[in-house]
Amino acid sequence: MTETSKTKGPIYTGITKHWDHEAGYAVWVSNDWRKIDMVEGRRGWIFTPYKDHFDTCFISEKINLDFKVKPEDIDILVEGFEAGINSLPDVVIEHKNFETGKRIVLLEAKFTFTENGQTRKRWVKSMYWGEANLVLIAQGATVEDYAYWEGMLFNAMMTYELQ
Numbered sequence: 001m002t003e004t005s006k007t008k009g010p011i012y013t014g015i016t017k018h019w020d021h022e023a024g025y026a027v028w029v030s031n032d033w034r035k036i037d038m039v040e041g042r043r044g045w046i047f048t049p050y051k052d053h054f055d056t057c058f059i060s061e062k063i064n065l066d067f068k069v070k071p072e073d074i075d076i077l078v079e080g081f082e083a084g085i086n087s088l089p090d091v092v093i094e095h096k097n098f099e100t101g102k103r104i105v106l107l108e109a110k111f112t113f114t115e116n117g118q119t120r121k122r123w124v125k126s127m128y129w130g131e132a133n134l135v136l137i138a139q140g141a142t143v144e145d146y147a148y149w150e151g152m153l154f155n156a157m158m159t160y161e162l163q
Contacts, residue, residue: 009148009151010049010149015029016028018060025160027060027136029047030152034054043061045060049149055120059137062132063135065131069129069133074105081107103129105127106128108126119143120142123137123138124136127162138154138156
């Protein structure tokens with residue numbers, strides 16, 4: 001699909017569950033999105049509806065940490081999370097949410113920023129449990145492209161599974 005052929009919105013043709021049993025997580029993504037494995041040394045995938053670029057995408061990455069994260073670590077995690085987001089050019093944070101559970105810390109933000117002269121929209125979730133960090137990112141190449149794909153990006157961001 002090209003950007004110029006968009007008129008009404010995306011149409012689901014099905015959803016596929018992508019399991020990484022060794023990493024201990026799964027994500028559900030539209031089955032006609034292109035899947036790109038992360039480079040060596042990184043564990044995850046990039047999914048995009050486009051054949052020729054991946055500026056609009058859904059990303060999942062599992063990171064094994066050298067330390068155990070506990071809910072009481074939330075303040076230092078939030079500080080680093082916000083510092084990373086605020087380092088982006090022209091960033092405007094639309095929403096942020098930080099939560100803890102018995103064994104999990106969830107950091108989440110939606111924001112716009114400028115990259116290569118283009119305003120992009122991104123939604124990031126970073127979940128910590130034990131010595132693990134799962135990062136999910138939904139991004140539109142433009143604010144308009146994010147809005148067009150928002151339903152499919154929402155489903156991908158909300159339907160992950162942890163083992």
